[in-house]
Amino acid sequence: MELEYHNSFSKYIDKIKDKRIKNECLELIEKIGALGSLSELPDVKKLKGFQYSTG
Secondary structure, eight states: OOOOOOHHHHHHHHTOOOHHHHHHHHHHHHHHHHSSOGGGSTTOOOOOSSTTOOO
């Protein structure tokens, strides 16, 4: 799956000083990127009532 995020998110991750938390965040981002779709994530529900939701 292709991920897009704002530069501010990347800067925020870079500012995390705790190496353990920073590495966990980066690993999670990599795992999400390796998925085929968001439906493969456990416990994720489709948003309703938002402009860009399809539900």
